[in-house]
Amino acid sequence: MITRSLPQLAHVTCRRGLTGVGAIRLFSASASQRADFTHAVIGGGVVGLAVARALAERASTAQVSSSASPVLLLERHSDVGTETSSRNSEVIHAGLYYGAESLKTQVCIRGRQLLYKFCEQYGVGHRRTGKWIVAQTPNQRHALEKIYAFAQSYRGGREHLEDDEVLPLRWVTADEAKRREPAIRAEAGVLESLSTGIVDSHGLMQTLLGLFEDAGGVLAAGSPVVRITPLGGGSDAPGSGGWQLHVKPIGAAEETVVTAETIVNAAGLGAAAVHNMITQGDAAGPTGPPRKLYYAKGNYFSYAPSQPRVSTLIYPAPDPGVGGLGTHLTLDLAGRIRFGPDFEWVTDPTDLAANAARLPAAIEAIKSYLPGIDASALQPDYAGMRPKLLPPGGAAKDKKDPDFIVRSEPGYKGWVNLLGIESPGLTSSLAIGEMVEKLVYSGS
Numbered sequence: 001m002i003t004r005s006l007p008q009l010a011h012v013t014c015r016r017g018l019t020g021v022g023a024i025r026l027f028s029a030s031a032s033q034r035a036d037f038t039h040a041v042i043g044g045g046v047v048g049l050a051v052a053r054a055l056a057e058r059a060s061t062a063q064v065s066s067s068a069s070p071v072l073l074l075e076r077h078s079d080v081g082t083e084t085s086s087r088n089s090e091v092i093h094a095g096l097y098y099g100a101e102s103l104k105t106q107v108c109i110r111g112r113q114l115l116y117k118f119c120e121q122y123g124v125g126h127r128r129t130g131k132w133i134v135a136q137t138p139n140q141r142h143a144l145e146k147i148y149a150f151a152q153s154y155r156g157g158r159e160h161l162e163d164d165e166v167l168p169l170r171w172v173t174a175d176e177a178k179r180r181e182p183a184i185r186a187e188a189g190v191l192e193s194l195s196t197g198i199v200d201s202h203g204l205m206q207t208l209l210g211l212f213e214d215a216g217g218v219l220a221a222g223s224p225v226v227r228i229t230p231l232g233g234g235s236d237a238p239g240s241g242g243w244q245l246h247v248k249p250i251g252a253a254e255e256t257v258v259t260a261e262t263i264v265n266a267a268g269l270g271a272a273a274v275h276n277m278i279t280q281g282d283a284a285g286p287t288g289p290p291r292k293l294y295y296a297k298g299n300y301f302s303y304a305p306s307q308p309r310v311s312t313l314i315y316p317a318p319d320p321g322v323g324g325l326g327t328h329l330t331l332d333l334a335g336r337i338r339f340g341p342d343f344e345w346v347t348d349p350t351d352l353a354a355n356a357a358r359l360p361a362a363i364e365a366i367k368s369y370l371p372g373i374d375a376s377a378l379q380p381d382y383a384g385m386r387p388k389l390l391p392p393g394g395a396a397k398d399k400k401d402p403d404f405i406v407r408s409e410p411g412y413k414g415w416v417n418l419l420g421i422e423s424p425g426l427t428s429s430l431a432i433g434e435m436v437e438k439l440v441y442s443g444s
């Protein structure tokens with residue numbers, strides 16, 4: 001049996017008091033139905049949090065007639081940010097790898113700028129470490145030259161922008177490389193990215209959550225969305241009458257239903273399932289084949305010894321078609337080094353144990369640029385899961401991964417859909433939040 005009781009959902013799951021939430025909002029001037037919330041964001045990872053915060057702040061500054069809470073953030077786990085957003089390298093990427101026309105490049109560069117400013121403004125832990133991409137062979141050198149040429153060409157027509165706003169890169173001479181990072185081997189060259197850094201992803205998410213709640217947003221944790229019904233339809237697009245979300249709170253026997261004028265699917269590894277709840281449901285609307293995600297695990301390896309010492313992020317030259325950026329060396333904010341992620345196709349997105357069988361290959365990859373590593377001290381640590389839009393081999397044609405999908409879903413009203421938000425999703429999160437806010441409020 002389904003109950004249509006928002007307070008019930010609230011008492012079971014929400015972190016904050018819900019005074020005023022029972023008040024209802026008009027879907028639109030012409031619609032007679034009323035919605036519990038203006039916007040519902042599904043998925044409390046870093047991207048969903050950034051989107052929810054942007055929408056809540058926008059709504060809190062807009063003139064709204066109702067005292068109802070403007071944004072509901074629904075997260076299936078009992079806390080935010082426990083999936084991919086807390087299982088990554090925490091690198092603030094420059095935006096070097098995705099091509100001039102891609103949304104990934106656009107939101108990575110914009111997101112990086114916003115993120116540095118955000119961290120400074122709100123005291124989120126971060127450091128501009130810089131990053132070296134190292135080549136050992138002429139082929140790898142060629143790969144570095146292509147990255148450099150891309151960065152130069154990307155600057156073309158953007159000369160008015162500050163260095164930090166584009167892709168600042170420089171070549172490091174062999175002497176300088178030896179002086180700065182004596183432990184690093186780079187037989188065929190080093191390209192340095194000056195704008196790369198690291199961020200405390202947990203601090204970032206907690207700060208976003210605080211800002212979201214300060215703007216009147218409501219987090220419903222422990223609230224998996226299990227079914228979605230677009231309202232309206234007939235001669236109008238599905239969703240023009242708003243959206244009904246069926247939620248099965250953890251531990252509850254019954255579903256609860258909430259309504260919202262617009263919805264944002266930011267469900268990460270669960271985004272295809274959420275997409276299919278809409279397109280494969282009973283409401284009339286564009287259906288098409290169900291969406292499917294594929295999963296590529298990234299295993300990390302810890303390293304406790306203090307030697308060899310390295311103070312820059314070290315990435316091997318990219319190997320097109322192999323997937324990922326190669327088993328690289330990153331630093332945490334305490335200066336500890338860790339290695340990974342590697343790239344392993346799996347079928348189960350919950351298969352998150354670091355795979356010890358991958359250690360020998362990782363050691364070989366790491367030794368190519370850090371020959372002095374004590375391999376016996378490397379331990380399988382944790383793993384993250386990439387939500388891939390194409391299956392193994394699917395990206396082989398142009399050797400590029402598919403772009404992020406961030407769009408108002410055609411044929412529907414009030415549904416912004418986010419799919420395939422893999423790396424650099426952490427870096428891009430604030431820019432994606434900004435973009436979704438524009439899609440919701442001005443349609444572009």
Ligand SMILES: Cc1cc2nc3c(=O)[nH]c(=O)nc-3n(C[C@H](O)[C@H](O)[C@H](O)COP(=O)(O)OP(=O)(O)OC[C@H]3O[C@@H](n4cnc5c(N)ncnc54)[C@H](O)[C@@H]3O)c2cc1C
Nearest residue numbers: 043045047076085088089091225268270298384425426427
């Ligand atoms: C190994 C690895 C390394 C990476 N390294 C970096 C890096 O260094 N820098 C960088 O910029 N990016 C990196 N990324 C990418 C970055 O981590 C992700 O792009 C980002 O965390 C995605 O955030 P998200 O909010 O979209 O997804 P998630 O963090 O997965 O959040 C989605 C949320 O939706 C919830 N959810 C799902 N289904 C439902 C449902 N039905 N109802 C309610 N809630 C639901 C989930 O519980 C989850 O909390 C890396 C990714 C991986 C896998």
